Each structure stands twice: as structure tokens, then as C-alpha cells.
Amino acid sequence: MKMQHILTYFISITFIVLFSTSVQAQNDSIVNVADSLKIKQKYGLRISGDIGKIARSFLDDDYTGFEIAADFRLKKDFYIAGEIGFEEKQTTNEYLDVTTNGSYLKAGIDLNMYDNWLDMDNMIYAGFRVGASSFTHDRNSFTVYNTDQFWAPQFASAEATEFSGLTAFWGEFILGMKVELFNNLYMGLNVQLKVLASETEPDNFENLYIPGYGRTYDSTSIGTSYGYTLGYRLPLYKKNK
Amino acid sequence: MKHLKLIIIPVVATIFAITISCERDDICPESSPTTPSLIIDLLDFENSENLKNAPRLLVIGTIEGNKVALPGYEGNSQQSSLILPLKTDEDSTSFELVQNAEFDSENNLIGGNIDLINITYTREEIYVSRACGYKTIFKDVIIDIVDDSSNWLLGEPEDLTNNEPVENENATHFNLFH
Numbered sequence: 474m475k476m477q478h479i480l481t482y483f484i485s486i487t488f489i490v491l492f493s494t495s496v497q498a499q500n501d502s503i504v505n506v507a508d509s510l511k512i513k514q515k516y517g518l519r520i521s522g523d524i525g526k527i528a529r530s531f532l533d534d535d536y537t538g539f540e541i542a543a544d545f546r547l548k549k550d551f552y553i554a555g556e557i558g559f560e561e562k563q564t565t566n567e568y569l570d571v572t573t574n575g576s577y578l579k580a581g582i583d584l585n586m587y588d589n590w591l592d593m594d595n596m597i598y599a600g601f602r603v604g605a606s607s608f609t610h611d612r613n614s615f616t617v618y619n620t621d622q623f624w625a626p627q628f629a630s631a632e633a634t635e636f637s638g639l640t641a642f643w644g645e646f647i648l649g650m651k652v653e654l655f656n657n658l659y660m661g662l663n664v665q666l667k668v669l670a671s672e673t674e675p676d677n678f679e680n681l682y683i684p685g686y687g688r689t690y691d692s693t694s695i696g697t698s699y700g701y702t703l704g705y706r707l708p709l710y711k712k713n714k
Numbered sequence: 715m716k717h718l719k720l721i722i723i724p725v726v727a728t729i730f731a732i733t734i735s736c737e738r739d740d741i742c743p744e745s746s747p748t749t750p751s752l753i754i755d756l757l758d759f760e761n762s763e764n765l766k767n768a769p770r771l772l773v774i775g776t777i778e779g780n781k782v783a784l785p786g787y788e789g790n791s792q793q794s795s796l797i798l799p800l801k802t803d804e805d806s807t808s809f810e811l812v813q814n815a816e817f818d819s820e821n822n823l824i825g826g827n828i829d830l831i832n833i834t835y836t837r838e839e840i841y842v843s844r845a846c847g848y849k850t851i852f853k854d855v856i857i858d859i860v861d862d863s864s865n866w867l868l869g870e871p872e873d874l875t876n877n878e879p880v881e882n883e884n885a886t887h888f889n890l891f892h
Contacts, residue, residue, distance in 0.1 A: 566740075566844075566845070566847075567847075568846065568847025568848070569844070569847045569848075615839075615847050615848050616847060616848075617749055617802045617839060617847070617848050617849060617850045618742060618748045618749060618842065618846045618847050618848065618849055619748060619749040619799070619802060619849075619850070620744075620748060620749070621749075621751050621797075621799035623775060623782075623784060623785070623799045624775070624777070624799055624800070624801045624802070624803075624807070626803070627749070627802045627803065627850075628802035628803040628837070628839070628850060629803075630839070677839075677840065677841045678841050679841065679843075679844070681844055691843060691844060
């Protein structure tokens with residue numbers, strides 16, 4: 474062979490061998506790094522208090538209430554959750570003055586839709602609840618409505634009447650997020666869309682407000698609410714992600 | 715699936731916003747039946763099928779000792795039917811019905827035939843709605859024409875309620891004859 478061809482051939486072979494060897498080396502190092510990293514997620518019971526309701530109790534004269542929520546992680550993105558609370562609300566307008574008080578219980582599931590990086594433990598979740606409430610209305614006073622005001626004032630009731638033993642059931646769809654602020658301390662925010670399933674009707678009156686559900690509407694059985702929570706997780710065990 | 719999650723949040727937020735903003739049930743609409751007034755037709759005593767106008771009809775109610783004319787029946791027009799509001803805080807209401815009312819320059823009543831009627835009943839409060847509250851319905855309504863020497867209202871009032879309570883203004887409740 475000619476000397477020029479031999480040189481070209483030799484240099485090409487050298488380059489090919491060099492490059493293939495270096496590529497091989499890079500592949501090996503990547504595989505090693507992935508194998509050694511294991512991420513653990515915390516599992517345990519998280520207890521939260523609804524501080525939005527506490528704030529409202531101080532700011533709103535007509536309202537006192539509190540809610541405690543708990544959730545327990547079953548799988549990486551699947552939680553069972555429940556809330557228990559009590560509320561007292563005074564509803565007044567020109568013709569009616571009612572105080573409603575009672576307690577409620579909600580139970581359901583939360584599904585985390587957020588993909589946490591590394592060992593972060595935040596949630597953006599959608600959930601479902603079934604709610605039940607037991608409550609009492611105190612109708613403090615009412616005034617008769619008359620479009621003809623010739624004989625004013627109209628009749629106004631003097632004594633308070635109590636409607637007790639009332640119950641209501643509803644289903645709820647929740648959208649929210651929970652963020653880990655410090656070690657095991659979580660802050661949550663959620664909005665709730667509720668559909669009233671059944672309620673006991675008081676005699677010659679109606680349920681203007683249901684604790685846990687909110688105010689009722691004449692035209693629809695849909696209600697809404699929101700929550701602002703602060704909670705702490707009691708870590709029971711850790712599992713691989 | 716990823717797109718479904720992105721759509722859920724704005725959809726739920728929209729439903730949430732619509733529900734809390736449309737509060738139509740805080741206003742008591744005119745069409746809602748509330749406390750009814752008593753509807754009385756004035757019929758011809760001699761021909762009791764026909765409505766008969768009472769000329770210059772004045773209706774007076776006594777409020778805290780003062781005689782006040784009922785709006786719509788102030789003695790300057792003829793009327794053949796009456797819509798009388800009843801008291802919701804007492805079980806009886808009285809009106810003075812004046813025919814051919816005449817007034818002096820200071821709007822004092824100086825002429826006309828005055829008849830006194832007493833309406834007695836029992837009341838019941840019925841719940842209407844959140845915005846309207848309660849209405850009163852009137853049961854066992856009885857109209858009594860007080861006898862004086864020259865009544866222009868003749869005969870006995872005719873009760874059209876059929877023992878039902880007065881709870882709406884859809885039909886005439888009583889007939890009076892003159």
C-alpha cells in the first residue's frame with residue numbers, strides 16, 4: 474500500500490477506537506449514580522386545625538366555629554381524611570333573626586396530584602367527602618311581611634322558638650394544597666364544593682344555615698366553602714418512594 | 715390524564731364563583747304571595763249580580779286616635795270594589811266607609827254617609843322564604859256592619875271564602891250590598 478493511505482487508515486482507526494472507548498466510560502458512570510440514591514417518604518397521621526375559622530370567629534360577630542382535620546397516608550398519593558367541627562352562626566335580616574348551632578363530621582379520601590421532587594412532601598390534591606351535621610335553630614324573632622303598610626307596624630313575634638333535632642347530609646368535592654413549611658409542619662388551603670343530599674325540614678320554617686355546609690340557597694342544593702389549616706404530622710414510619 | 719387535572723381546577727373555581735355570586739334569594743319578589751289584604755266587591759242590593767259604584771267613596775282607619783284615609787279611597791272617586799289591609803298584630807280591624815264624601819277647604823270631612831264595619835278573624839303566621847320571612851293568613855273572617863239610623867250599606871255581607879282562610883288576593887272574599 475501507499476504510505477499516504479496507510480497513515481490515513483491508521484489515524485482513522487485510532488480516532489474510532491478512542492471515541493468508542495470514551496463513550497463506553499460515560500455510560501458506566503451514569504448507571505452507577507442512579508442506583509445509589511434512595512428517597513424515603515414519611516407516612517403517619519397528620520392532625521390540622523382550621524385557623525381560617527378561628528380568625529373568622531374573632532372578626533365576625535355573628536360567627537363562632539372551629540374544625541379539626543386529620544388525614545392518614547395509605548399509599549404514596551392516597552390519603553384517608555376526616556374533619557370534625559362545630560359552628561354557631563347568627564343569620565339576620567329585616568324580617569328574621571335566627572341563631573344556628575351544631576356540630577358536623579366529614580369523612581373521605583384525598584388524592585395527591587402533585588409529583589414531589591426528592592423528599593419534599595407537598596400536596597396538590599382533589600378529594601371527596603361525605604358530611605353529616607346535627608344542629609338546632611333558635612328563631613329569636615320575626616316580623617310579618619306585608620306589602621300594604623297602612624296598619625304599621627306589622628306583627629312581630631316576642632318569644633324565641635327552638636327547632637331542635639335537625640340533621641343534614643351532603644357530599645363534598647375538595648380541591649386544595651398542603652405545603653410542608655418546617656419539619657412535619659404543614660399549611661393547607663382548600664376550597665369545597667358541596668351538594669346537599671338531605672335535610673330535615675323544621676315545622677313552618679327552613680334551614681337557613683347548616684354547620685359544616687354553610688348557608689343554604691333556595692334555588693339550588695349546591696354550597697361552597699373554604700378552609701385554611703395548620704397541621705402537624707406524627708411520623709409513624711418511612712417508606713421508599 | 716395530565717390535561718384532565720389541569721381542567722378540573724378552573725372548572726371547579728368557576729362553579730364556586732358562580733354559586734357564591736348569584737344570590738337571588740335575598741330579595742322578596744313582588745310575585746311571592748305574602749300577607750293578603752281583604753278584597754270586597756260592592757254589589758247592587760236590588761240586583762245582586764251587578765257591581766254598583768259607590769260615589770265619592772272614602773275609607774277611614776283610626777291610627778293612634780287620628781282618622782287617616784286609606785290610599786286609593788280618599789273620597790274623590792267612585793269605586794265598586796275595596797282592597798282593605800287587615801291588622802296583623804290584632805284580631806280585629808275597623809274601617810269607616812263613607813259614601814258621597816264632602817270636604818271643606820281644609821280637607822275636613824263635612825258631609826257624607828258614614829258606616830262603620832268591624833272585621834274580626836283569627837291569625838296564623840306561615841313561613842314564606844328566607845327573604846320574605848313570614849306572612850299572616852286570616853281565618854274565620856267575619857264582617858259586621860254597625861247599625862246606625864241611616865246605613866248606606868244594606869243587607870248582610872256575603873261570605874265567599876267558603877270557610878277557607880284568606881291567604882291570597884286571587885279572588886273576592888266578601889260582597890257588600892248597597
